[in-house]
Amino acid sequence: TNQSGLARGYFDQAGLDAIHRTMAAHLEGAGAWLSGVFFCPHGPDDGCVCRKPLPGLIDQIVAEYGDVTGVPMVGDSLRDLEAGVARGCRPVLVLTGKGRRTLDKGLPETLGPVDVYDSLAGFVDQFLKDPS
Known part of the structure; x- marks a missing residue:
């Protein structure tokens, strides 16, 4: 996910981590699990390669799990x-x-x-x- 709120100071990494833990707990309660969470912490003008629509996040997933x-x-x-x-x-x-x-x-x-x-x-x- 694009999470420019980190770059903009709307929330911090600890807050995002808490959201991810809560999401994982809900999924586990339903018998599912997360293998990973991939996000871009940059703002729209930061020029990174991981902010969608660029495929940098997908490249990270490919590096971790293989062909998608x-x-x-x-x-x-x-x-x-x-x-x-x-x-x-x-x-x-x-x-x-x-x-x-x-x-x-x-x-x-x-x-x-x-x-x-x-x-x-x-x-x-x-x-x-x-x-x-």
Whole structure:
């Protein structure tokens, strides 16, 4: 995730770590787990390579886990989808958050086919039934 709030001083690393721990605890309570959390701590004007839509975060994931070609890249913004497509991920748009606005603006053909779900939960339910 892009977490420019760190660079802008809206929250600190300890606060973000607490959010990640809470998220992991909720997932563990449901029988799931996180293998890792990848985020860009930079602001929009910092010129880093890890801020989406650049694929630097995806590159970090590839370095840690291997090829991500065909793996779903789920997001609610065009920049999420662009970062994933740059490394061969399958774009999945969820309509929660900024997703509805993203869809309403129109998706560029450069993304190829994009799967669209009403929510992350809707995507997860379908993915668990059929991960292909």
